[in-house]
Amino acid sequence: MAMSEQGPQDRVGEIDWSAIERSPEFQELVRSRRAFIFPAAIFSLGFFGVYLLLAAFADDFMGSQIVEGLPVAWLLAMLQVFMTWGVTAAYLRKSDRVFEPLERRAAALAEKAVEQSDATGHDHRDSEVAGK
Amino acid sequence: MTPVFGELQVLPLAVFGVVLALTLGITFWASKRTSSASDFFAAGRGISGFQNGWAVAGDYMSASSFLGFAGLIFLFGVDAFVGLMAAIVAFLPVLLFLAERMRNAGKYTFADVLAFRLRERPARMVAALGTLAVAIVYLVAQMVGGGVLIQALTGISFTPAVIGVGIFMLAYVIFGGMLATTWVQIIKASLLMSAGVVITIFVLAEVSFNPLELFKQASANSEAGDGYLAPGLQFTSDLGLLSFALAFLLGTAGLPHILIRFFTVPDARAARGSVGWAVFLIGSFYLMIMIIGVGARAILGPEGEKAAGTSGNLAIPVLTETLGGGDGSTGGELFLAVVSAVALATILAVVAGLVISASGAVAHDLWSNVVRKGRDSEHEEVWVAKIAALGVGVLAIGIAVVGGSGFNVSALVGLAFCVASSANFPALMLALFWPRFNTTGAVVGVLGGLAASLVLIILSPAVWPGPDTEGSPLGSLGLDNPAIFSIPIGFFCCWLGTMLGSEKGNERGYHELNVRSETGLGAEAASGH
Numbered sequence: 049m050a051m052s053e054q055g056p057q058d059r060v061g062e063i064d065w066s067a068i069e070r071s072p073e074f075q076e077l078v079r080s081r082r083a084f085i086f087p088a089a090i091f092s093l094g095f096f097g098v099y100l101l102l103a104a105f106a107d108d109f110m111g112s113q114i115v116e117g118l119p120v121a122w123l124l125a126m127l128q129v130f131m132t133w134g135v136t137a138a139y140l141r142k143s144d145r146v147f148e149p150l151e152r153r154a155a156a157l158a159e160k161a162v163e164q165s166d167a168t169g170h171d172h173r174d175s176e177v178a179g180k
Numbered sequence: 181m182t183p184v185f186g187e188l189q190v191l192p193l194a195v196f197g198v199v200l201a202l203t204l205g206i207t208f209w210a211s212k213r214t215s216s217a218s219d220f221f222a223a224g225r226g227i228s229g230f231q232n233g234w235a236v237a238g239d240y241m242s243a244s245s246f247l248g249f250a251g252l253i254f255l256f257g258v259d260a261f262v263g264l265m266a267a268i269v270a271f272l273p274v275l276l277f278l279a280e281r282m283r284n285a286g287k288y289t290f291a292d293v294l295a296f297r298l299r300e301r302p303a304r305m306v307a308a309l310g311t312l313a314v315a316i317v318y319l320v321a322q323m324v325g326g327g328v329l330i331q332a333l334t335g336i337s338f339t340p341a342v343i344g345v346g347i348f349m350l351a352y353v354i355f356g357g358m359l360a361t362t363w364v365q366i367i368k369a370s371l372l373m374s375a376g377v378v379i380t381i382f383v384l385a386e387v388s389f390n391p392l393e394l395f396k397q398a399s400a401n402s403e404a405g406d407g408y409l410a411p412g413l414q415f416t417s418d419l420g421l422l423s424f425a426l427a428f429l430l431g432t433a434g435l436p437h438i439l440i441r442f443f444t445v446p447d448a449r450a451a452r453g454s455v456g457w458a459v460f461l462i463g464s465f466y467l468m469i470m471i472i473g474v475g476a477r478a479i480l481g482p483e484g485e486k487a488a489g490t491s492g493n494l495a496i497p498v499l500t501e502t503l504g505g506g507d508g509s510t511g512g513e514l515f516l517a518v519v520s521a522v523a524l525a526t527i528l529a530v531v532a533g534l535v536i537s538a539s540g541a542v543a544h545d546l547w548s549n550v551v552r553k554g555r556d557s558e559h560e561e562v563w564v565a566k567i568a569a570l571g572v573g574v575l576a577i578g579i580a581v582v583g584g585s586g587f588n589v590s591a592l593v594g595l596a597f598c599v600a601s602s603a604n605f606p607a608l609m610l611a612l613f614w615p616r617f618n619t620t621g622a623v624v625g626v627l628g629g630l631a632a633s634l635v636l637i638i639l640s641p642a643v644w645p646g647p648d649t650e651g652s653p654l655g656s657l658g659l660d661n662p663a664i665f666s667i668p669i670g671f672f673c674c675w676l677g678t679m680l681g682s683e684k685g686n687e688r689g690y691h692e693l694n695v696r697s698e699t700g701l702g703a704e705a706a707s708g709h
Contacts (some may be wrong), residue, residue, distance in 0.1 A: 078698055095269075103415075110410050116392065122258055140456050158699075
């Protein structure tokens with residue numbers, strides 16, 4: 049059936065957004081994603097913040113060398129790049145495994161809602177969202 | 181600035197020619213594939229995550245991260261790396277908060293996301309203002325920096341260099357739209373990465389591939405001695421260091437030319453994937469820049485400082501000439517020519533990205549949705565975008581030529597990042613994550629952040645006449661990069677406006693934006709080229 053292949057994408061004007069927002073599926077998606085992104089952001093900004101504080105207030109420590117030719121400041125500077133790679137990889141992995149399936153589950157609700165409104169003969173035009 | 185390498189340089193100009201011919205070929209190819217508005221603004225949303233990662237890297241790494249930061253590392257050591265650290269960590273807020281949400285809820289500009297839940301016309305007007313302010317100021321900075329650099333590398337004088345860069349930039353955008361702009365960025369990023377790898381290998385070969393030896397030689401070749409290996413050479417004020425880092429850290433997430441890159445991919449998965457590739461490429465490049473900058477210190481030593489110029493911009497060109505066999509040798513000249521061409525490609529790609537983001541703000545936000553209230557045709561929107569690109573481009577060329585090389589490029593870059601972090605970033609974040617946020621909050625927030633950035637930059641020691649910090653009427657609180665004050669002011673103005681605004685937030689709009697941005701329901705589809 050050609051219509052269902054297009055999915056809800058072309059017919060978003062008909063969706064009851066706040067109903068989806070209240071659904072346990074959507075709540076779980078938002079809760080689990082935010083439980084990752086906010087701590088991850090605080091950790092990474094904090095990690096960089098520690099470098100800045102050390103650079104500002106711990107001159108002796110930052111100027112010291114672990115072995116000759118390996119100064120602490122440069123090592124910590126390189127660590128910022130590795131930290132960024134690590135957090136990025138963790139988020140991408142988590143997105144593929146956890147968040148994306150949750151997204152699909154929440155989106156499937158909308159599809160169902162559209163089908164139901166078709167069945168009841170609901171007038172789609174009325175709920176077209178202004179400005180889009 | 182007089183050309184440090186003497187008269188017109190034939191070899192660099194020939195390599196320039198090859199790069200320019202390649203980009204024009206791409207523009208011609210892209211022009212055949214660009215007809216609809218989605219083609220023009222978003223390359224038909226057909227760019228893959230991998231390609232877009234290269235393009236984001238191309239858009240983000242300006243000539244200043246290639247030549248400027250390496251030069252500063254040569255001069256000041258690890259302090260100069262703080263800017264690059266902030267610039268790479270800055271992609272985490274982009275990845276965690278914005279990339280996928282932009283793709284899910286936006287169409288051509290970040291104002292689309294605000295317009296979902298706020299009153300459309302005022303929201304688009306202030307977002308367009310924030311976009312244009314960042315794009316034009318950054319454009320002028322890139323043009324002036326580029327003009328000075330081309331003059332120094334090739335002997336072409338400043339004004340024709342700026343006009344030439346402007347003409348190519350406009351050709352890419354007007355004829356090839358986002359598709360041409362994207363591929364120019366991909367080519368530029370590949371050239372830049374290749375140059376980085378080659379120079380890094382040559383530098384490491386000088387110390388038998390022992391990085392410890394590199395640092396040892398660098399400190400031995402610095403007047404600061406072991407001080408070269410420690411912080412404190414560039415930033416004498418701790419507040420200055422913090423503020424500079426903060427501007428990059430949060431400003432990146434408010435740069436319109438970076439945000440619109442996420443509209444060019446087919447879906448949210450590709451959007452986050454592109455950040456993954458971009459972070460990998462940019463991080464690797466910054467590590468190479470570190471080795472190259474320290475290598476320049478180890479190899480060129482204090483004698484190199486004069487040739488590298490006061491800002492250190494020419495440290496890489498001088499270094500590559502030395503690595504290639506020295507002044508006058510064939511290897512040295514060839515190396516220099518290639519580095520110059522890479523620098524040129526870098527400038528061209530960044531300015532093209534800025535112009536197309538500005539043209540989207542004018543055509544899609546101001547013209548199509550504010551003036552014509554959505555009654556215009558797609559055809560008209562594209563035409564207005566092309567005219568806007570021409571207007572913005574000519575304006576920036578004009579300012580750059582009239583102001584000339586006397587413009588303080590670092591103050592302009594500081595202003596652009598300040599506006600991005602203090603006006604655009606707070607409004608965008610709060611629109612996505614704060615249910616209570618309303619239109620008055622966005623308007624007061626963007627205008628407040630913009631005004632705070634402008635006033636603080638004008639009062640900063642970089643602009644206010646006077647030799648040093650005493651030149652600023654704010655005394656020691658006058659910072660070249662005042663983001664540490666202007667970002668809180670921007671957020672505060674958003675909050676204040678929201679509290680003062682009599683309207684209730686558009687409840688329904690927030691629910692829709694929330695669901696759409698989190699799930700990708702109803703996201704703009706790829707046009708399927």
